[in-house]
Amino acid sequence: METHTGSLEGRSHQGDSTSLARHPKGTQARILLSSVFGPYAQDDEFGSRSINPMELYHNQVTRAQGSFSLRMFHRSWGIMMIQENISAPCTVLDFPTRDDFARELQTQKYDVVGLSSIIVNVRKVREMCRMIRELSPGSTIVVGGHVAAIPGVEKMIDADHIVKGEGIAWMRRYLGEDESKPIRHPAIVSGMRTRIMGIRLPERKGATAATIIPSVGCPMGCNFCTTSAFFGGKGKFVNFFETGDELFDVMSRMEKELKVKSFFVMDENFLLHRDRAMRLLDRMKAAHKSWSMSVFASANAIRKYTMQELVELGVSWLWMGLESPRAGYSKLQGSDTRQLTRELREHGIRVQGSTIIGLEHHTPDNIVAEIEHAVSHDTDFHQFMLYTPVPGTPLYQQMAEEGRLLADVDYADVHGQFKFNFKHAAISREDSKRFLDWAFWRDFELNGPSLYRISRTLMAGWKRYKDSPDTRVRERFAREMGRLNGIYSSALWAMERQFRKVDEEVSGQIHSLREEFRRESGIVSRIMPAVLGPILLWTTRREEKRLARGKTYEPPTILERTNWVEA
Numbered sequence: 219m220e221t222h223t224g225s226l227e228g229r230s231h232q233g234d235s236t237s238l239a240r241h242p243k244g245t246q247a248r249i250l251l252s253s254v255f256g257p258y259a260q261d262d263e264f265g266s267r268s269i270n271p272m273e274l275y276h277n278q279v280t281r282a283q284g285s286f287s288l289r290m291f292h293r294s295w296g297i298m299m300i301q302e303n304i305s306a307p308c309t310v311l312d313f314p315t316r317d318d319f320a321r322e323l324q325t326q327k328y329d330v331v332g333l334s335s336i337i338v339n340v341r342k343v344r345e346m347c348r349m350i351r352e353l354s355p356g357s358t359i360v361v362g363g364h365v366a367a368i369p370g371v372e373k374m375i376d377a378d379h380i381v382k383g384e385g386i387a388w389m390r391r392y393l394g395e396d397e398s399k400p401i402r403h404p405a406i407v408s409g410m411r412t413r414i415m416g417i418r419l420p421e422r423k424g425a426t427a428a429t430i431i432p433s434v435g436c437p438m439g440c441n442f443c444t445t446s447a448f449f450g451g452k453g454k455f456v457n458f459f460e461t462g463d464e465l466f467d468v469m470s471r472m473e474k475e476l477k478v479k480s481f482f483v484m485d486e487n488f489l490l491h492r493d494r495a496m497r498l499l500d501r502m503k504a505a506h507k508s509w510s511m512s513v514f515a516s517a518n519a520i521r522k523y524t525m526q527e528l529v530e531l532g533v534s535w536l537w538m539g540l541e542s543p544r545a546g547y548s549k550l551q552g553s554d555t556r557q558l559t560r561e562l563r564e565h566g567i568r569v570q571g572s573t574i575i576g577l578e579h580h581t582p583d584n585i586v587a588e589i590e591h592a593v594s595h596d597t598d599f600h601q602f603m604l605y606t607p608v609p610g611t612p613l614y615q616q617m618a619e620e621g622r623l624l625a626d627v628d629y630a631d632v633h634g635q636f637k638f639n640f641k642h643a644a645i646s647r648e649d650s651k652r653f654l655d656w657a658f659w660r661d662f663e664l665n666g667p668s669l670y671r672i673s674r675t676l677m678a679g680w681k682r683y684k685d686s687p688d689t690r691v692r693e694r695f696a697r698e699m700g701r702l703n704g705i706y707s708s709a710l711w712a713m714e715r716q717f718r719k720v721d722e723e724v725s726g727q728i729h730s731l732r733e734e735f736r737r738e739s740g741i742v743s744r745i746m747p748a749v750l751g752p753i754l755l756w757t758t759r760r761e762e763k764r765l766a767r768g769k770t771y772e773p774p775t776i777l778e779r780t781n782w783v784e785a
């Protein structure tokens with residue numbers, strides 16, 4: 219395993235060199251690993267922001283889509299990975315409230331409390347360190363995750379160790395364990411509490427994909443990319459599973475444990491490692507696995523595969539950067555991303571585009587055209603983010619040297635969904651938010667709800683592959699189509715009616731797709747919309763009203779113990 223860990227010194231009176239640090243109790247030490255406290259979707263003095271909820275889609279992808287927005291939560295996988303790979307008694311506390319956190323510190327005795335955070339939540343980390351000192355003064359405080367990249371963070375929070383980069387190896391070393399032992403992957407259900415159109419979808423075992431984390435970091439090293447920078451930067455990354463064989467074994471284990479056939483592969487650029495992916499495909503073919511996979515990949519990495527290879531691999535959802543071709547990122551080199559997106563969708567691969575607003579060459583005169591270009595990809599989902607120099611990245615370094623970082627911006631607002639944190643040559647801070655908001659709105663107005671778009675892509679895939687000679691491929695599309703039969707065809711019925719208010723033309727397109735569903739699918743899909751459609755229309759409208767009144771959603775608090783013995 220290639221690792222890149224480093225450290226900043228913690229409290230000066232402790233004064234140890236973190237890379238040499240060892241806990242005296244070794245694997246007997248009792249460990250608490252916690253994410254930062256909620257609630258998240260509100261404005262408060264600890265840096266929570268109502269526009270920054272603990273949700274992926276609603277935060278940065280479908281946030282302008284009102285009641286059609288896809289709502290769900292994801293666990294804190296970093297601390298789950300660490301917990302699974304140490305033999306000390308360990309508790310993971312995910313999404314606690316401050317009271318939950320205080321109670322856990324008071325009712326259990328912990329030798330080590332590890333906090334995981336990203337930069338926006340640094341003030342919560344400061345408060346949690348304060349609480350630990352007060353409520354559990356004997357505990358050693360370890361802080362990890364992206365928050366560690368803030369320059370001078372050791373002066374902002376009262377921690378003993380601040381760990382930059384990969385944390386499993388660090389924690390193993392700290393507890394005196396063999397850090398080169400193979401990584402054991404925890405069983406992770408990728409999402410929870412999914413809501414669409416005002417209803418919470420039932421949670422059946424196996425219905426939600428398993429998350430697989432093959433590696434962290436990305437060797438492409440784009441200048442703004444915080445995950446690439448945090449795990450070593452250009453040319454570097456940390457592989458947890460080097461080979462296709464190892465990945466196949468992990469996925470087979472997850473298939474058994476979680477009863478899943480679909481996987482959310484959390485790797486910044488999964489398709490870049492072609493040998494690993496192709497070996498995985500060989501094993502899948504040999505074992506007749508008709509799995510589906512959601513992956514992140516850059517356009518140049520996708521181009522290394524034929525459509526047939528992608529379909530056989532089971533790639534069913536792809537997250538891809540669509541930065542302006544004028545920005546000159548090497549990951550886009552030689553790609554016509556519009557044509558690529560169209561082609562992928564024709565093969566049933568749902569595309570999530572990601573576009574950066576406020577690149578150096580953007581001006582008030584050209585930004586509208588650039589957004590129109592992005593939106594014209596007609597991807598299934600579209601994420602928009604402000605160009606943001608984030609501590610730890612080459613871009614941050616460059617902006618600091620050029621004196622362009624704005625001094626008075628709170629870290630809680632440096633998340634790419636609010637306003638610039640730097641001086642742009644042509645676009646003002648206020649306008650940055652206006653353009654960003656407009657991009658989300660324009661994508662929704664022109665292309666319709668993402669829920670409709672994914673149904674359309676799936677239909678294209680189904681029509682193309684329903685008679686495929688490859689049984690693995692055929693089975694996968696039948697499975698995915700089967701899932702759409704009931705609830706999605708009813709959702710289309712409700713969407714068609716509700717969207718008439720926004721755009722008649724899109725509503726008409728939804729109607730045509732619904733007709734296609736009627737023709738292509740079974741009896742369920744013909745009858746169900748008549749019953750469930752009106753109910754969904756009612757829940758959709760109820761949800762619109764709730765959202766207008768300021769309704770937000772919070773993840774549940776989760777507590778999990780491993781190797782546990784009561785103290």
Ligand code: B12
Pocket residue numbers: 251253258270271272273274275277278291292293294295296297299300332333334335336337338339360361362363364365367381383384385386388389431434443444445484486608633634635
């Ligand atoms: C899943 C995810 C989420 C989930 C929730 C995660 C959670 N429960 O907190 C959701 C979707 C809700 C989310 C939301 C947001 N996210 Co997010 N998210 C991710 C994502 C895609 C995966 C994280 C992950 O699990 N990675 C894999 C694990 C293994 O890596 P890891 O978490 O970094 O953990 C390793 C090390 O950091 C370290 N470590 C971590 N914790 C600890 C603790 C200790 C004690 C130690 C020793 C070590 C350690 O060891 C781990 C193993 O090596 C990352 C991108 C990425 N590829 O990492 C972005 C990312 C973390 N998110 C990011 C951002 C900015 C956000 C948002 C602000 C949204 C936005 N506008 O972009 C919101 C914030 C919400 C909020 N209110 O806090 C940024 C963070 C930037 C930064 N430098 O701080 C990232 C890096 C994406 C990016 N490239 O910009 N996110």
Ligand code: SF4
Pocket residue numbers: 436437438439440443444445446486487516539549
């Ligand atoms: S290709 Fe994507 S993940 Fe890799 S460095 Fe660039 S932005 Fe980051």
